[in-house]
Every structure is written in structure tokens, then in C-alpha cells.
Amino acid sequence: MAEVDSAMEIDVEENQQPRKLINKGKAVAMGSSRESKATPWVEKYRPQSLEDVAAHRDIIDTIDRLTNENRLPHLLLYGPPGTGKTSTILAVARKLYGAQYHNMILELNASDDRGIDVVRQQIQDFASTQSFSFSGKSSVKLVLLDEADAMTKDAQFALRRVIEKYTKNTRFALICNHVNKIIPALQSRCTRFRFAPLDPVHVSQRLKHVIEAEGLDVTESGLSAVVRLSNGDMRKALNILQSTHMASQQITEEEVYLCTGNPLPKDIEQISYWLLNESFAESYEKISEMKTRKGLAIVDIVKEVTMFVFKIKMPSDVRIQLINDLADIEYRLSFGCNDKLQLGGVISAFTQARSVLVGAAK
Template sequence: MAETMNSPMEIDEGFLPSKSPTNKGKSVISEVSSKSTPWVEKYRPQSLADVAAHRDIVDTIDRLTNENKLPHLLLYGPPGTGKTSTILAVARKLYGSHYQNMILELNASDDRGIDVVRQQIQDFASTQSFSFGAKSSVKLVLLDEADAMTKDAQFALRRVIEKYTKSTRFSLICNHVNKIIPALQSRCTRFRFAPLDATHVTERLQYVIKAEGLDVTESGLAALVRLSNGDMRKALNILQSTQMASPHVTEDAVYLCTGNPMPKDIEQISSWLLNESFATSFGCISNMKMRKGLALVDIVREVTMFVFKIKMPADVRVKLINDLADIEYRLSSGCNDKLQLGALVTCFTYARASLVAAAK
């Protein structure tokens, strides 16, 4: 076991998702699921073979499970990339129908203090293990959102991991690995789950669309994939909420349901910012924002992405993107919308002046 934990298995690089077989990621949690069941749960992968992406990671964990060499795991990366689904699939493979008796699942953002480590986790790890006919008698502690744990709790968890390694495996799941203390990181085999490729998100959405019998246009599907940003959970939530609001899932319906500005709106806003006066730009953007119920932070975020498509000198682009990032940060901190809209128009005014000067 020690060899496994200290081997080159400690993987920090992102894996390129390999092409999975056409039958991967196609299972449904239950045929009797009610219509009100969130699709993120209804269509959660039930086995390692069902996980649609990150095949290199999944196949490695599957091999370690088959060889009974499963180490402590640290799965990290953005939300909705399959971290929790992967470890739950591992638990089902190890314990079958008895897995509920063999795992302790905690959300560390709720149970984050040292008392939880000393009581719930240590009590579970110290009790005698009964396999109940499962393939493995080693128990599993699953700590979701482990980066929310206090430092004291993490140090206490380190001691528990050391003490109960023979009978218990620990799986830590987090978004930000830098918030996990080095002492815990060194005791786990690390896997990074990168944002899902658009192809995998599209394939999974197409399966759900077919299973639910939805009317989704090609532009609507493209909008779902674009707004998900590699987050499968987000993509399914947007799809479900949109079909509840509209019988036809179109691009307009998706953007209307989420409240995000449409690409054509961003093009229009960018045109105003680059070509009109301060007063005209400010007034036009304010009117569109109020008329369509758009959030300024979403406008700033989308305009930032649009800046990458505009041909301009590198130094002008860098300054403009930094200015936009400052505005987005201030908006997220609760600053006044009108002031930040003025700052948005102002930074483009300076950028336009720099472009004119560069042209001369």
C-alpha cells in the first residue's frame, strides 16, 4: 500500500479525455424516478464505465480497485466535472448493494470543524468492519468540499488517516487543492479533473434529450454547451429549467431562462463601447440592461471574452482585460452598478484612444 501512495500515481497534470465507447455514460439511476427528480441525480453515472470523460483517471482508479490497491484519494478540479460521481461509482463497485453500510459521506462545507473529525470520522474509522458480502472489507470515508475544512480539522484528519489506514480509505474532493494542507496532500494520490470537453457535454446532453423526449434545436444545444463552461451539472440544470419554462428549448429560451446576455446583445454592446460617445454608450447599455433584465457582471464577463476576438495591439488588450477584471471584482464585492457601468465605458474610451494612436 505504501508503494502505491508514494509511486508516480501522484498526478497533478490534467488528463486529455480520451474517446470513450459509444455506450459510455448511458445509465439512468432508476426507471421509476419521478418527474420532479433533478436530472443531475437521475442521470448521475452509476458505474465507472458510465463516466463520460476523464477516461485516463477513471481507468487508473478502476485498475487500482481491481488489484485491491486503492490508495487514499484527493480529487480536485472545477465543479461538475465528475469527481463525486467517480468516487461513488468506486464505492458501488467495491461494496455493491451494501455500500451504504461501508461508506461515511460528509460534506465538509457543512461539517468542517475539528469535532467532526474527532467524533464522526474517527468513530466510523475505528469501528470493526463487516463486509456484508462486499468485495472489500476496507471502509471508505468520502469528504466532499474538503477545501472548506478548517486547518485544525485538516491536521486532525491527518492523524486519523495515519492511524486507520489498514481498515479505512479516505477520499477528499475539493475545487481548490491549494487550500488542502501539504500534510494531507502527501498522504493521498492526487487526480485533477479538468473542465469537460464540449464534445463530452454535447454527447451527454443528447442522451438526456433523447431519454426525456425533448424538443431541442441545434442552436439551443449549442447555447447549453457554451453556458455550461465544461460543468456537466450546470448544463443539466439549465436544460431542465429551460424545458420547464418552454416546450421548445431554443437558443432564445436558454438565454431567457438563465438571464445571460445573448451573443448578439454582446456584439451590440461592444459596438457601442468601441464606436459611440460616453453618454450614448452609457445610455444605450443602461436601457438594454433594464429592458432585458441583464446583470452588469454578466455583461462584463461576456464583453471580456469578446475582447479576445477583437484585433488590437497586445498591450492595449492586456490593459483592457485587466480593467474589466477589476470591474468584475468590484461588482462581485457589491459596488454600485451605475458607477461600474461608467468604469466599463471609460476603460473602452481609453482603449479606443490607444487604438487610434497606434493606427497613426
């Protein structure tokens, strides 16, 4: 749900001069680029208005109302990747400025421009220059800072002072994945909105629109596989769909998993069967053979097996211990630990869980 603080009135300045956009953030597919076959679908089908945004209608409606009432506050949009944060604020900018869109916003990616010099130079220079909108809609300018959680602490404190100084004619929109990396002083000056992972229904609806527009041959199981692998990330879903289409004329479940390198559900069922029924040596040999033959990554196997554990009937304490063991292995893999050792750890975790189950049955 949206966390709405008190909104700030937007003050309209007279005799303001426009300033060109310094665009160092995410590119926006507009005009003829929409028709280019080379355009990535994540840009080609990026929502152009607030009505086009796939989900989070409570957040969208709140921001839309504030925009209509000329009361747009500083914004802090946070949540996992691919949930519509950047698309939302870009749609707001188009609604506010119309044809003057490129003159009225400064778009920066804070993961590249993360130091205090950027705040003191580019952002302060842009915010301190007065401007006006030829459309007569709004003269307030917009600074968009994508991946703001990558900014240094010094840069964030400097940004706090810039926000305070230029609130009258500039609004700031901060976008990040981890809100805890934004200093409290900045958070308190913004209206915060959390973008949760998209519901599978919304991802599926948007993908069906793309499938129809591109004339793709996609089976129901193929569409379900794309939705499942995206985990609520629309950007990831579109990338999977496009890459699979480039590799195969028909997009089926098997083609989707083959293209992404993820293990098929039937492979995970087979691996889980070996883990629960075979000896350590046999499990290790069979899983290693499948991993090599199908080019699977051990970290993907661990993730999928962890999800499969929830489907297995077992006492809750055994399930919790097994999931914790698998989470520890996944954590070690993220630091580049040896795959063979971690596969042995997976088999050992299941062997221990199996021993507990057998002991309880006796």
C-alpha cells in the same frame, strides 16, 4: 493528467461488523427515484458506474485498475465544480461494495461538518469500528469528505492523525475545488487527481443522451447555447437544460439565454459596437436601457464583453490592458460595488483603448 503516487495495499480484516451509513453529503438517485419526474436531472442521470462517467478516461482507468487490484489508496480529487469528482468516487464505492454500499461508506459534506469535533467523533468512530462485506469483495471501509477545502486547519490536522491510525481498514477520499486549501500533510498522504473542466464534446454527448431519454425538443443552436454557458460544468449544463425545459416546450438558443438571464450573443455584439464607436454618454444611455429592458446583470455583460475582446483585432498590448481593466471591474462587482459606477468604468476602459488605437493609426 493524474498524479499517481505509490498505492497502499488493502488489508482484509476478518470478523468485522458492518456499520450504517451516516449520509450527510450529496444524495444519490437510485432505484425507483430514477423514475420520479420530480428528481433533479443532476441526480437522475448521475453516472452509476465508472464506465458511465463522461470524461477524464485517464483518471477513471487508473482508479479502476487500482480498484481491481485491491490497491486503492487514499484519494484527493480536486478541480472545478461539476467535473465528475463526486460521481467518480461514488461509482468506485458501488463497485467495491455492491449491495453493501450503504453499510461501508461514511459520506460527509465538509462545508457543513467542518470542525474538529466531526473528525474526533463521527469520522473516528466510523473508522475505528471494524466491518466486513457480505459480498466478499472488500472489507476496507470508505470515508468520503466532500468540499474538504472548507475544513478548518485544526480539523485537517486531526484528520491526518486519523488517516494514519486507521489506514489498515479504512480509505479516505477527499473532494475539493481548491487544492491549495488542503494542508500539505494531508496532500502527501493521498493520491491526487485533478479533474479539469469537461470538454464541450463530452458535455454535448451527455446532454444528447438526456435529451433522447426525456424526449426533449432541442434545436442545435439551443444545445450549443447550453454547452457554452456551462463552461465545462456538467451539473450546470443539466440544470440549465432542465430549467429551460420547464419554461418552454422547445429549447432554443434564445430560450436558454432568456431562462438563465445571460445576454444573447447578438446583444453583446451590439453592446461592443456601442463601446467601440459611440460617445461615453450615448454608450451609457443605450447600454443602461438594454440592461433594464432585458433584465441583464452588469457582471454578466462584463464577462461576455471580455470574451468578445478576444475576437476584436487590436495590438496585443492594448488588448491586455483592456482585459485587465475589465477584470478589475468584475472583481469590484463581486464585492457589491455600484453597478452604475462600474458601467461607467467599462465605457471608460473602451474609450481609452479606442484613443490608443486612433493615435496609433495616425
